[in-house]
Amino acid sequence: MKIEEFLETVPQNVISGEDVQLSDKSFREIFSFVELGENDNFYHLGCGDGKGVAIAIDEFNVKKGIGIDNNNQKIIQAKKGSGEFLCKDIEDSDFSDATVILFWFADEKIIKNMMNKFGTLNPGTKIITIWGPLPDCIPQKVSFPYILNTVPFKKANSLQEQLLSVFGVKCIDFVTAWEFAERYTKAIGEPKVKNDRFLTIIQTLVIWINAKNLGVACREEIPESIKTYIDIMKIHFDIDFEHLLKD
Numbered sequence: 001m002k003i004e005e006f007l008e009t010v011p012q013n014v015i016s017g018e019d020v021q022l023s024d025k026s027f028r029e030i031f032s033f034v035e036l037g038e039n040d041n042f043y044h045l046g047c048g049d050g051k052g053v054a055i056a057i058d059e060f061n062v063k064k065g066i067g068i069d070n071n072n073q074k075i076i077q078a079k080k081g082s083g084e085f086l087c088k089d090i091e092d093s094d095f096s097d098a099t100v101i102l103f104w105f106a107d108e109k110i111i112k113n114m115m116n117k118f119g120t121l122n123p124g125t126k127i128i129t130i131w132g133p134l135p136d137c138i139p140q141k142v143s144f145p146y147i148l149n150t151v152p153f154k155k156a157n158s159l160q161e162q163l164l165s166v167f168g169v170k171c172i173d174f175v176t177a178w179e180f181a182e183r184y185t186k187a188i189g190e191p192k193v194k195n196d197r198f199l200t201i202i203q204t205l206v207i208w209i210n211a212k213n214l215g216v217a218c219r220e221e222i223p224e225s226i227k228t229y230i231d232i233m234k235i236h237f238d239i240d241f242e243h244l245l246k247d
């Protein structure tokens with residue numbers, strides 16, 4: 001079965017990110033990374049159960065902590081903890097007094113629409129993204145997978161420049177793909193997740209194959225380790241990656 005078909009068997013609310021909630025450990029790492037503190041107005045866009053806002057207030061003493069989510073059930077749950085919560089679409093929300101924003105979205109349409117709003121924020125406003133920087137931008141600071149983008153955004157001149165700013169390399173080889181896949185799984189996964197190696201292999205293959213297709217893999221030939229993992233996935237799990245490779 002193709003990897004896309006396998007992903008269709010996984011609950012769609014998880015694949016879309018809709019019901020994925022960051023752990024308390026991830027929130028603490030993110031807030032330490034951006035040095036969140038008492039002078040900050042913190043907004044969590046897509047705040048889910050509000051845990052992030054509560055930690056920002058209770059442990060990092062922010063001046064103001066606001067969560068926005070368009071799911072009413074989640075907002076009802078969030079209101080049980082510290083913070084102010086709004087049930088709204090983030091695209092129609094005002095967060096112009098923010099100093100720090102947590103924005104973990106993968107939906108390209110939402111990201112594109114939000115870029116216009118982000119661009120008008122006060123200079124110095126920090127926008128934290130996870131896994132990738134804001135489109136075409138060079139982040140100010142990276143502790144992968146946590147990425148700090150600051151207003152006004154610095155535009156990347158090329159994919160290579162962006163790659164260098166996020167991964168610290170000019171091209172992707174097997175080792176880089178593996179290292180960053182593992183960091184991502186460890187950072188946002190549960191502490192004792194049992195299938196993390198399986199996830200890391202899938203993520204590594206996807207990173208390397210995307211890099212190859214975008215012309216930023218270090219070599220044209222497929223590295224031996226990538227070939228081996230493609231074979232392992234096919235033989236032992238019946239999951240096929242080969243078709244993703246463009247000629």
Ligand SMILES: C[S@@+](CC[C@H](N)C(=O)[O-])C[C@H]1O[C@@H](n2cnc3c(N)ncnc32)[C@H](O)[C@@H]1O
Pocket residue numbers: 016017018019020045046047048049068069070071074088089090091104105106107108110
């Ligand atoms: C971590 S975000 C990411 C989900 C998103 N689908 C993505 O692109 O990855 C998940 C949270 O955002 C909320 N959410 C999704 N779309 C939203 C929107 N347009 N406005 C406000 N909250 C939204 C969901 O209810 C959920 O609690």
